[in-house]
Amino acid sequence: MVTNQLMSDMRDAIDIANHAPSLHNSQPWLWRQEGSELSLQFDQHRWLHATDPDAHGAILSCGAALELASLSLSAQGHSLELQESEETATAELAKLHIGTRGAPNPAAEEMVAVAPTRCSDRRPLDGKAALGPFVEQIRRDLQRDTALHVIYQGEELTTLALVTESAENREIRDPAYRAELARWTPDSSAEREGVPADARTYDPKERSTVAPRSFDLRPSGRTSDTASEADIIDRPAFVLVLTDSDERHDWLAAGAATMRIMLRAKLHNLATCALSQPVDHAVDRAELRQSISPPMYPQLIIRVGVPMGHAPAPEPTPRRPVSEVLIQGQ
Structure with a gap:
């Protein structure tokens, strides 16, 4: 029998998990509750086929949601057992077996506290502050067969810029991608899904070393072709999340690592924004792997x-309520 307290804790965990990042804020997850178990499922109706043809980004987002739910339940004092699905053809990705309440986990409490205010920040960034204690901390945070590689300057940055530009321009030329982007960029900020207009206003283009995804559907040019070194104002550090292989379980693990990195950055007063263009397609992940991170596979940057600058901090994008993502069993 599920107590009212446990049911409340599970709903709170799902509410926190809804703050996970996802491609175009598509939120491609569902939860099924059966007794004291929560099953995470990939909602294939929210799969962005043109942008994310092998569902790599969607599964990674589900991994981030799973990590947030786990952190929330740990913060409440629950013991957890995670069981990933071995059937890769099914929508079910993993199950959380939730134990009874014990002492709260202070480290998890710290991370959960900043989850609702974490958001993608597309403003220009200075990455020097991310190169010291922050990187050391996130390396200690890593779990489940993931590793990090940090890029700030040099030939690797040039390679990352070229792969990103090529990938984004290829997407922009695809009519299906353009239609998909239009579907997930609503005019109204009241929508609980998609990227609202006020979250996509800053578009640095040539004034960045490697810019966030552009919502301007015109092909872009390389920084070195359009701006002098002195003109560049956006110089973030780029944290590559790496895994040993490129399978579904790796994407889930990379999502968990991504979530911890973003939460830790928030605790260090650093802004983050996912750069997914160079990993949306397997061919681009393979090129990055060969050029930057052999023998490991890059899953997200x-x-x-x-x-x-003086641009105001972005507000978190709206999310769906628990009632839309939770299927309750017995």
Whole structure:
């Protein structure tokens, strides 16, 4: 029998999990509750096929949501057992077996406290502040077969810029991608899904070393072709999340690592924004792997740094309520 307290704790965990980052704020997850178990499922109706053809980004987002739910339950004092699905053709990704309440986990409490205010920050960033204690801390935070590689300057940055530009321009030329982007960029900020207009206003283009995803559907040019070194105002550090292989369980693990990195950055007063263009397609992940991170596979790149300029801080994007993502069993 599920007590009212446990049911409340599970709903709170799902509410926190809804703050996970996802491609175009698509929130591609569902939860099924059966007794004291929560099953995480991939909601394939929210799969962005043109942008994310192998569901890599969607599964990674689900991994981030799973990590947030786990942190929330740990913060409440529950013991947890995670069981990932071995059937890769099914929508079910993992199950959380939730134990009885004990002493709260202070480290988890600290991270959960900042989850609702964490958001993608597209403003110009200075990445120097992310190169010291922050990187050391996130390396200690890593779990489940993931590793990090940090890029700030040099040939690796040039390679990252070229792969990102090529990937984004290829997407922009695809009519299906353009239609998909239009579907997930609503005019109204009242929508509980998609990227509202006030979250996509800053578009640094050539004034960045490697800019966030552009919502301007015109092809972009490389920084070195359009701006002098002195003109560049956006110089984040780039944290690459790496795994040993490129399978579904790796994408889930990378999502968990991504979530911890973003929460830790928030605790260090650093801004973050995912850079997914160079990993949306397997061919681009393979190119990055060969050029930057052999023998490991890059799963996501995270822009990290201190916000620059006078633009106001972004507000968190709206999220769906628990009632839309939770299927209750017995």
